[in-house]
Amino acid sequence: MTSMTDSIKLSPPLPWISDQGQTGFVTEISRQHLTLDIFEASQASSGPNEIRVMVGKSQSFVFSGQSRLASPRTFRLMIHGADSEQQLHDLLGQVRKDQHIEICRDQDVEASDRFTGFQRVQFIPEALPELSFDDLNTEQSFLGTCFDYPILITGMTGGVDKGTEINRRLALAAEAYNIPMGVGSQRVALDNPEYAPIFDVKKYAPNLFVIGNLGFAQLKQDNYLDLCRRAVDMVSADALAIHVNVLQEAIQMEGDRDFTDILKRLETVCQSLSTPIVIKEVGSGISSNTAQKLLETGIAAIDVGGRGGTSWGYIEGLRSSSSETMELAETFRNWGIPTAYSLVGVRALAPQLPLIATGGVRNGLTVAKAIALGADLVGIGLPLLRAALQGEQETRDTLATIVRGLKVAMIATGSRSLRDLEQHICLSHPMEKNFDDIVQSKSFY
Numbered sequence: 001m002t003s004m005t006d007s008i009k010l011s012p013p014l015p016w017i018s019d020q021g022q023t024g025f026v027t028e029i030s031r032q033h034l035t036l037d038i039f040e041a042s043q044a045s046s047g048p049n050e051i052r053v054m055v056g057k058s059q060s061f062v063f064s065g066q067s068r069l070a071s072p073r074t075f076r077l078m079i080h081g082a083d084s085e086q087q088l089h090d091l092l093g094q095v096r097k098d099q100h101i102e103i104c105r106d107q108d109v110e111a112s113d114r115f116t117g118f119q120r121v122q123f124i125p126e127a128l129p130e131l132s133f134d135d136l137n138t139e140q141s142f143l144g145t146c147f148d149y150p151i152l153i154t155g156m157t158g159g160v161d162k163g164t165e166i167n168r169r170l171a172l173a174a175e176a177y178n179i180p181m182g183v184g185s186q187r188v189a190l191d192n193p194e195y196a197p198i199f200d201v202k203k204y205a206p207n208l209f210v211i212g213n214l215g216f217a218q219l220k221q222d223n224y225l226d227l228c229r230r231a232v233d234m235v236s237a238d239a240l241a242i243h244v245n246v247l248q249e250a251i252q253m254e255g256d257r258d259f260t261d262i263l264k265r266l267e268t269v270c271q272s273l274s275t276p277i278v279i280k281e282v283g284s285g286i287s288s289n290t291a292q293k294l295l296e297t298g299i300a301a302i303d304v305g306g307r308g309g310t311s312w313g314y315i316e317g318l319r320s321s322s323s324e325t326m327e328l329a330e331t332f333r334n335w336g337i338p339t340a341y342s343l344v345g346v347r348a349l350a351p352q353l354p355l356i357a358t359g360g361v362r363n364g365l366t367v368a369k370a371i372a373l374g375a376d377l378v379g380i381g382l383p384l385l386r387a388a389l390q391g392e393q394e395t396r397d398t399l400a401t402i403v404r405g406l407k408v409a410m411i412a413t414g415s416r417s418l419r420d421l422e423q424h425i426c427l428s429h430p431m432e433k434n435f436d437d438i439v440q441s442k443s444f445y
């Protein structure tokens with residue numbers, strides 16, 4: 001668990017103004033206090049007891065409590081009362097998403113060894129495929145819809161500031177390739193309906209297959225069914241993903257710590273909504289045991305979200321200014337079931353269940369491997385987020401390269417359709433077993 005001294009550094013800091021007219025920046029937030037830099041040294045003998053913190057152009061949060069001098073130009077406002085606690089919760093919710101985007105854009109946020117398990121398998125090439133590129137059929141059906149490629153732009157929050165443009169670029173790219181797209185957690189727009197347009201990607205791409213997104217934390221609220229229905233309506237979702245991210249919540253300073261009663265509520269959601277429900281891990285993978293429990297709830301699909309790619313526990317360490325939390329995050333950076341192992345385990349248990357393999361997939365060859373190992377769709381996050389932050393063309397170009405890699409893997413294995421890929425996958429080349437014996441005995445002529 002995180003220590004009670006855990007805090008989040010704000011970069012850039014947020015401006016504040018007090019009821020007495022003092023001004024400055026909030027530089028750090030913990031669960032108990034805000035660290036305030038104050039502008040005028042002459043005003044700094046006593047600190048403010050009530051401040052308004054500005055976020056963006058239109059939002060502000062009010063905190064009251066007691067200020068303590070921390071250094072000549074820095075106060076700690078120890079917050080008091082349920083109102084301030086709620087404001088702190090809301091403020092953190094606002095800044096968290098923007099921090100995630102910036103950290104994902106600028107830093108190395110993946111498992112340090114990048115091990116997804118897909119490295120363990122390879123294809124046997126076919127030198128005479130008797131196919132042309134035009135013969136390749138990359139179409140794939142998922143939850144009753146046919147797509148041109150087995151690729152999913154996995155759900156990613158774009159934050160309040162950048163979210164609209166990121167989602168627009170991703171949606172246009174998804175539409176151009178006729179592939180499905182997930183949106184990031186819609187929680188912020190359930191709390192603040194004015195943010196709903198950020199997620200409404202069908203306005204750019206009316207025929208897009210959209211997967212809505214909520215966290216397991218929303219299932220713990222009394223009105224969880226209503227929240228699920230509103231999330232579906234908000235984006236006219238064709239499916240609703242509920243993400244589970246225990247590791248991230250457990251390391252995050254302000255994360256949820258109560259993971260009880262999820263399965264029962266998940267079952268109620270599956271029974272009550274006509275929209276298919278997808279359960280989605282975000283980097284720790286789904287074990288066969290967990291999959292068994294999930295199957296009993298009536299879920300429509302699982303995204304195994306395995307280890308090897310974006311490491312959410314580690315990202316929470318990068319957000320924190322506590323060395324203890326960073327150490328914890330380092331410890332868990334490579335936590336989880338590698339994506340390929342999780343995929344194979346769940347597929348063995350549920351031969352017919354629609355499965356998505358997400359987590360560390362970075363090119364078309366890995367997409368082909370995931371399909372060969374039983375995935376229906378292959379989810380890609382980080383590379384597409386980074387491309388979307390650059391521009392519309394960059395997003396399409398990134399997808400184009402992935403699609404091309406998939407086709408190269410197909411033609412080079414002689415796979416006319418995605419289904420054929422499975423026949424060409426192996427753990428080691430068959431010759432490897434006999435290689436030493438044959439060379440030793442010099443019986444190769």
Ligand SMILES: Cc1cc2nc3c(=O)[nH]c(=O)nc-3n(C[C@H](O)[C@H](O)[C@H](O)COP(=O)(O)O)c2cc1C
Pocket residue numbers: 100101104154155156157158183184185213241242243280281282283305308309310358359360361379380381382383385
């Ligand atoms: C910036 C960013 C924001 C994300 N936000 C969400 C989210 O709101 N909900 C969710 O279910 N997953 C979210 N994810 C997780 C991705 O859907 C995916 O499971 C994870 O990043 C692993 O895939 P990758 O290795 O290809 O990035 C996010 C990922 C990124 C990079």
